Structures are given as C-alpha cells and as structure tokens.
Amino acid sequence: MEQLLQQLVNGITVGSVYALVALGYTMVYGILRLINFAHGEMFMLGSYFALTLIVSTRVGVLQLVPNVLLGLLLVFLFSMGLVSTVGVVVERVAYRPLRRSTRLAPIVSALGASLFIQNAVMLTYGTQYQVFPEGLLPTTVWRVFGVEVTLMRVIVLAISLGLMAALYAFVQKTPLGTAIRATALDHDAARLMGIDVDRIILTVFLIGPALGAAGGIMVGLYYRQINFTMGWTYGLKAFTAAIMGGIGNIPGAMVGGLLLGILETLGAGYISTGWKDAFAFVILIAILILRPTGLLGERVAEKT
Amino acid sequence: MALLEVEDLHIYYGNVHALKGISLDVGEGEIVTLLGANGAGKSTTLRAISGLVKPRSGNISYRGGSLNEIPAHEIVRHGISQAPEGRRLFSTLTVDENLTLGAYVRLRDKASVEDSRKRVFDLFPRLLERRNQLAGTLSGGEQQMLAIGRALMAAPQLLLLDEPSLGLAPILVKSIFAKIREINEQGVTIVLVEQNARAALKLAHRAYVLETGRISLSGSAQELLKDERVRKAYLGEK
Numbered sequence: 256m257e258q259l260l261q262q263l264v265n266g267i268t269v270g271s272v273y274a275l276v277a278l279g280y281t282m283v284y285g286i287l288r289l290i291n292f293a294h295g296e297m298f299m300l301g302s303y304f305a306l307t308l309i310v311s312t313r314v315g316v317l318q319l320v321p322n323v324l325l326g327l328l329l330v331f332l333f334s335m336g337l338v339s340t341v342g343v344v345v346e347r348v349a350y351r352p353l354r355r356s357t358r359l360a361p362i363v364s365a366l367g368a369s370l371f372i373q374n375a376v377m378l379t380y381g382t383q384y385q386v387f388p389e390g391l392l393p394t395t396v397w398r399v400f401g402v403e404v405t406l407m408r409v410i411v412l413a414i415s416l417g418l419m420a421a422l423y424a425f426v427q428k429t430p431l432g433t434a435i436r437a438t439a440l441d442h443d444a445a446r447l448m449g450i451d452v453d454r455i456i457l458t459v460f461l462i463g464p465a466l467g468a469a470g471g472i473m474v475g476l477y478y479r480q481i482n483f484t485m486g487w488t489y490g491l492k493a494f495t496a497a498i499m500g501g502i503g504n505i506p507g508a509m510v511g512g513l514l515l516g517i518l519e520t521l522g523a524g525y526i527s528t529g530w531k532d533a534f535a536f537v538i539l540i541a542i543l544i545l546r547p548t549g550l551l552g553e554r555v556a557e558k559t
Numbered sequence: 560m561a562l563l564e565v566e567d568l569h570i571y572y573g574n575v576h577a578l579k580g581i582s583l584d585v586g587e588g589e590i591v592t593l594l595g596a597n598g599a600g601k602s603t604t605l606r607a608i609s610g611l612v613k614p615r616s617g618n619i620s621y622r623g624g625s626l627n628e629i630p631a632h633e634i635v636r637h638g639i640s641q642a643p644e645g646r647r648l649f650s651t652l653t654v655d656e657n658l659t660l661g662a663y664v665r666l667r668d669k670a671s672v673e674d675s676r677k678r679v680f681d682l683f684p685r686l687l688e689r690r691n692q693l694a695g696t697l698s699g700g701e702q703q704m705l706a707i708g709r710a711l712m713a714a715p716q717l718l719l720l721d722e723p724s725l726g727l728a729p730i731l732v733k734s735i736f737a738k739i740r741e742i743n744e745q746g747v748t749i750v751l752v753e754q755n756a757r758a759a760l761k762l763a764h765r766a767y768v769l770e771t772g773r774i775s776l777s778g779s780a781q782e783l784l785k786d787e788r789v790r791k792a793y794l795g796e797k
Contacts (some may be wrong), residue, residue, distance in 0.1 A: 430659070441647055443647070444648075524793075
C-alpha cells in the first residue's frame with residue numbers, strides 16, 4: 256500500500272511536467288492544426304538557460320540573490336521569458352511564411368527548426384551531459400502516511416499545478432482567453448468578431464514555450480543532469496500525453512500528462528523498469544485504437 | 560451620400576473569377592437585399608465588405624473612406640458586423656461567451672456592452688433562457704437568433720446578414736424577418752442576402768439580383784416583386 260502511494264506521488268510529479276509540456280503542443284495544434292515538433296526544444300532550452308543563469312557566470316543568479324527560493328523564481332522567470340522569445344522567433348521564421356501552404360510543409364519546417372536548435376545548443380555547450388550544482392535546495396524530506404516527499408518534489412508539483420491552474424483560469428475567464436478558444440474553433444468567424452488572429456497565434460507561441468521551459472527547468476533541477484537531446488525524449492512523451500487527452504483540448508493535455516506519468520511509474524514499479532518508455536507508447540496505441548480522438552478530444556473535429 | 564458604396568468589384572478565388580464587376584450602394588437606414596442562385600456571388604460580396612476576401616480590383620467605400628486595405632478584424636471597429644452564412648457560431652462556447660465575443664472590439668466599455676446584451680435579450684428572450692448553454696446545443700432557430708445577436712453586440716451601423724432563413728421552418732422565418740425589421744427600425748442599416756426571395760423583397764427597400772458574379776437587375780423591392788423575370792426565376796411563378 257505504501258509502495259503504491261509512493262509510486263502515485265512519483266507518477267504525479269513526472270506527469271505534471273509532461274502535462275506542462277503537452278499544453279504547448281495542444282495549444283498550437285488547437286489554433287494552427289500544426290504539430291510543433293520544435294516544442295521539445297523549448298523544454299530543453301529552458302533547462303539550459305536556467306543552468307546558465309545558475310552556474311556558468313562567475314556569480315550566478317543564486318549567488319546574487321540571498322534567498323534561494325527568490326533566486327529560483329528569478330531563474331524561472333528569466334528562462335521562461337527567453338524561451339518565449341525563441342518560440343515567437345520560430346513562429347515568425349519557420350511557420351508564418353508557410354501559413355498558406357500545404358499542411359506537410361510546416362511540419363517539415365518544424366523538424367528543421369528542432370534540428371537547428373538542438374545543434375545550436377550542442378555547438379555552444381558541447382555533447383557531454385551538463386550538471387546542475389549540488390545542494391541548491393535543502394534536502395528536506397517529509398513522511399506522509401509512509402510516503403517520502405522531498406522539498407524538490409513539492410516545488411515541482413506546486414509550480415506545475417499552479418501554472419496549469421493559472422492557464423486554465425486565463426483561457427476560461429479572460430477576454431483574450433475566450434478569443435483563443437474562439438480562434439481555435441473558426442478563424443474567419445473570429446476575424447468577424449474583430450479578433451486579430453495573428454495576435455492570438457503570437458500569444459499561443461508566448462505561452463506554450465514558457466510552459467515548456469518551466470518543465471525543462473524543473474527536470475534539470477530534479478534530475479540535475481541535462482543533455483541537448485532531452486527535448487526529443489520528453490517532447491515525445493508530452494506529445495503522447497497531448498494525444499492521449501485529445502490534441503487541441505487544454506484540459507485534455509493536463510489529464511493526459513498526469514495519467515501518462517502515473518501509468519508509466521506504476522508500470523516501471525510493478526512490471527519492469529526497463530520497459531518504462533514502452534508503456535507510454537503501448538498506452539498511446541491502445542487509446543488511438545479505442546478512442547482515436549483522445550480521452551477528452553471529442554470536441555476537436557477535423558476542419559474541412 | 561451612400562453609407563456603403565461598392566464599385567466595380569472583382570474577386571478571385573485562385574483562378575475562379577467569383578465577382579465580375581459588382582457595383583452597388585446602400586443608403587443610411589435602408590434594408591437592401593441581394594438575391595440570386597447559389598454561387599451567384601452574394602456571400603462573396605458580404606465577405607468582401609467584411610474584409611475576409613480582398614478584391615483584385617474595384618473599391619469598397621464606407622462613409623467615404625476605402626475599406627480595401629483594412630484587415631477584417633479592423634473592419635468591425637468601423638461599425639460593420641456580419642452574421643455569416645452557416646451562422647459560424649463558436650459551438651463549444653456558451654451563448655453568453657458568443658455574445659461577449661461579438662463585442663470583442665469594445666469590451667473596455669463595459670456598461671455599453673451590457674446594455675447591448677440586454678437589448679439582444681429583449682429582442683430574443685430565448686437567448687436569455689439559454690445564456691449558459693453551449694451554442695452548439697441550441698436549435699436551428701435559436702442558433703440563428705444567436706448569430707444575429709452576436710453581430711448586434713458590435714453595436715453596428717451596418718449589419719450584414721447572410722441567409723438568416725436557411726434551414727428554418729416557415730414560421731420561424733417569419734419571426735426572424737420581423738426581428739430584422741425591428742432592428743432596422745432602431746436605426747441599423749441592413750444588407751440581407753437571401754434565397755427566400757419573396758420574404759426578402761417584402762422586407763427590403765431595394766434589391767439587387769446577382770447572376771454568376773454580375774448584377775443582372777436592380778431596383779426598388781416593389782418593382783422587382785412585379786418584375787416578370789424575377790417572378791419567373793426567383794419567385795417560382797410561371
């Protein structure tokens with residue numbers, strides 16, 4: 256029983272990161288019907304930017320700011336902002352010129368952008384693993400009902416659930432959020448309302464990469480080792496989560512991410528660790544066969 | 560001076576020459592209807608006025624200024640709104656959210672937006688009952704009310720209505736057309752695209768008949784109701 260609870264807590268932690276990254280895929284798909292294959296790189300860039308801010312300068316952010324949590328907050332804000340900028344540039348350079356072309360062209364362009372960013376990071380930082388410094392945060396551990404909960408884990412959960420709640424409130428309650436949902440349904444009808452569709456696309460390419468970056472920073476802080484290929488592995492998982500929840504559906508991405516994290520951890524814990532990554536795709540295939548639109552995806556009909 | 564003036568408008572979809580030199584004008588306070596068969600270019604004309612398609616040549620002017628270079632999302636700000644063909648409601652959004660989006664360009668002016676919302680509910684009390692329902696779950700008639708109501712939320716001076724009677728039972732058509740007259744009497748100029756020529760001509764002041772991208776006939780609605788060619792081709796008489 257305790258073991259099961261422990262696995263669940265682990266699963267939710269990993270899953271909440273998948274969910275954050277999945278949101279970027281799903282929001283861009285919702286508006287542009289485009290799979291942004293460069294999105295995994297936003298996750299990776301977030302991690303590298305954060306690492307750079309923390310260690311590579313003589314005086315990292317954490318040395319300048321006395322309070323560790325405040326320092327980390329600054330690291331998050333800076334890195335997310337930088338990655339948002341990259342996201343907007345990628346949209347301008349790789350996607351906007353192809354807005355009116357066939358659907359295949361922007362996908363190829365997305366893969367190109369992904370390769371470009373990966374190689375740029377590899378050339379800058381080298382091919383070896385980069386390591387976050389040890390002991391950034393106190394290794395406080397709480398025991399709740401026999402389950403070990405580390406401070407780091409609490410932070411990861413708090414940040415990702417907090418960001419998701421904020422995004423949900425933004426999309427549901429604000430005029431700009433409502434305009435995003437409307438644009439996802441019908442571009443021309445949105446234009447008739449006076450919604451500037453280009454501005455909506457820009458907004459989505461600010462939010463998605465920022466959330467992806469947050470995921471990347473947390474993975475860096477949590478596992479401490481990062482590599483320029485990490486965007487591919489995590490991106491694929493998050494993409495799976497987005498499909499599971501029903502791509503284009505924002506709550507779907509959240510549910511899909513959490514579910515994927517939990518199932519994967521349970522599979523690794525009770526069946527075999529070696530097959531951990533395979534579980535994700537077995538689940539994906541099962542869902543695609545049983546429910547091709549994803550768990551919450553019935554609303555997203557293909558536009559004709 | 561006319562409120563809206565369209566001069567020699569040419570529009571292409573790819574290689575298809577959809578509008579071949581349409582000219583028309585709409586005066587302040589009028590109801591002008593565009594009649595014609597499917598594919599004659601009625602909806603394209605409305606889409607052009609709203610800026611969703613841009614003309615290859617010709618000019619659309621509104622209150623003396625050209626709309627040609629103004630993007631679609633800016634045109635609403637000039638006081639032109641449209642209830643488009645097929646209604647194009649945001650089906651997974653609530654009735655209230657659809658109405659709010661209709662007023663998207665003037666949401667800062669909260670009091671005036673709520674005033675418009677109240678007027679829409681006065682005009683279509685059914686929408687008030689269903690305000691928290693998803694637009695996609697409304698009946699056909701209610702959806703049409705919402706499409707018109709959403710367009711009214713922009714507080715337009717010029718309202719473009721594309722086939723408001725489409726798919727509605729005759730009794731509903733009658734009630735929708737009565738509402739259109741009411742809206743016009745409140746001072747809104749209306750361009751009405753219709754398949755239901757008889758109902759449209761009874762409502763409108765003037766009419767244009769379109770055939771394959773050109774205007775073949777125009778005149779006052781009364782004249783056209785009596786016109787031999789209109790009676791044969793569009794009113795189903797022999």
